[in-house]
Amino acid sequence: MGDSLIRRDVQDGVATVTLASPQTLNALSTPMLMTLAETFAAIAIDDRVRVVILAAEGKAFSAGHDLKEMQSFRSASDGGEAQFHALFDRCADVMQQIAALPQPVIAQVQGVATAAGCQLACTCDLITASQTARFGVNGINLGLFCATPAVALTRRLAPGAAFELLTTGEFLSAERAHALGVVNRLASPDQLEAETLRLAATVASKDPAAIRLGKRAFQAQLGQPLREAYAVAGSLMVENVMLPDTAEGIQAFLDRRPQT
Known part of the structure; x- marks a missing residue:
């Protein structure tokens, strides 16, 4: 379940956790969420780690929940209600785990971050982004208001700006996200990793x-x-x-x- 979905590396006080399921656009499936929870639990007690970078492979940072998995829940006798509760609770637990992690977490967003994927990025303490990155909560386009991603969005954005994203399903460009304070550092695609490492090294150098x-x-x-x-x-x-x-x-x- 775990090792194939993420990679973890620690160098010079910086732990890099990489979502490694590009074929699913790094969807936050139940196995992915379980793996993230296990990984963050280990990092929390790792004295070597001063800063965490959360990165991703492929064209998407994360497309949010796995819609195929969600639809499979509907075959249950209750229409999937119990499984939906379990999925969203598990996701909320991971978000709270990031907030409670003793080390600062930097989301390195190289592509699209949508729905729960946008929630994941916005839950991190800092965000670096490629100029080609995009941020959105487009569940409303499918008839689903992204209520749980709204928790992270309203802590990162002004309420009006967050509500606009939630009710229009439109995306923020990286430049607009930077102007609104969602993104801390903006870089060209080929300089994103270097810019993230510079930020991580600066934080790691402090007491x-x-x-x-x-x-x-x-x-x-x-x-x-x-x-x-x-x-x-x-x-x-x-x-x-x-x-x-x-x-x-x-x-x-x-x-x-x-x-x-």
Whole structure:
């Protein structure tokens, strides 16, 4: 099930997880989701890993759920309702796993990212994209409002822009996605991997404890009322400033010397 669907490699503190099912446009089938869950669980406890890159083979980053698999559910006695619940719950679990991962995750989007594939990219902490990439949630064209991808979209886009994508089924070009802040770094197709690695190396060069605390603080305050957001962020900032490496970093800056 697992090894043929993804590849994983760790070099210089960067784990690269590659969706390797181009024949299905890297569809988020049940086996693919199970494999991603297993992979992220292993990365979460791998002390070598400071940053994760989520990449994909072929012309698509991911086309979303496997529609053939979904249609096969309908032969069940309940019309597939239980299996649909299981599939969408499994997908939501993977998205939450990415958000909870201690390391920042960079989606490297080389092609189309649609429906749950767009959800996957938008769930990642950072996105690099090829100039030929496209982002969309086109389920509405099939009569299906992409309610679960909307969770990730509304955390990445202004609500009005997200709702427009969800209700029109239209795609964002890479340039438009970059202008809207969905994409962090834009590159030509032949420079995408190098640009992603540069971003990953920059993040990996920072203090790992501070980065992990920072991601936890960032995720914890999202969507909170202002008072609660500051309470969460303040508590985690104290935790960060009390670290020995942080004390040394501040003192080195004040002393105008390199950190020891």
